[in-house]
Amino acid sequence: MIHGGKTAQEFLDKLEDDWKKEKLLEVRQLILKHPQLKEGMNYGMLSYGDGTEAEPLFHLNAQKNYVSLYVGDIHKIDPDSSLLKGLNLGKGCIRISKSKKIPETGLKEFIQKAVDLWLAGEDTSC
Numbered sequence: 749m750i751h752g753g754k755t756a757q758e759f760l761d762k763l764e765d766d767w768k769k770e771k772l773l774e775v776r777q778l779i780l781k782h783p784q785l786k787e788g789m790n791y792g793m794l795s796y797g798d799g800t801e802a803e804p805l806f807h808l809n810a811q812k813n814y815v816s817l818y819v820g821d822i823h824k825i826d827p828d829s830s831l832l833k834g835l836n837l838g839k840g841c842i843r844i845s846k847s848k849k850i851p852e853t854g855l856k857e858f859i860q861k862a863v864d865l866w867l868a869g870e871d872t873s874c
Contacts, residue, residue: 752792759794767846768810774850775817779806782863803873805866806859814843817855819862820873831858840874
């Protein structure tokens with residue numbers, strides 16, 4: 749479910765005030781703790797990268813039944829999936845459902861590892 753908007757603030761303003769917005773804002777705060785990442789819009793959703801035209805490290809969006817964090821190839825960041833135990837994963841997507849408590853997941857550590865790899869010039873894309 750793409751919400752659009754030309755800016756991150758427009759995107760956030762268009763989101764319904766429900767659990768998905770709360771989860772999205774929680775994940776967003778984990779990402780924004782890394783000042784190297786610039787928030788923008790890409791593919792109609794929030795994106796986080798170096799602020800250039802290069803492919804962002806993360807995309808974030810609220811879907812119908814979950815919040816999605818798109819990360820490229822999850823297994824390049826967390827080869828044994830130990831950081832993301834209990835989360836619903838696709839090849840490059842982490843689906844965060846209503847019942848998940850973000851602090852009880854390894855999402856903070858996963859984001860840190862992804863940023864560290866990105867800063868080191870490692871390829872985490874699909």
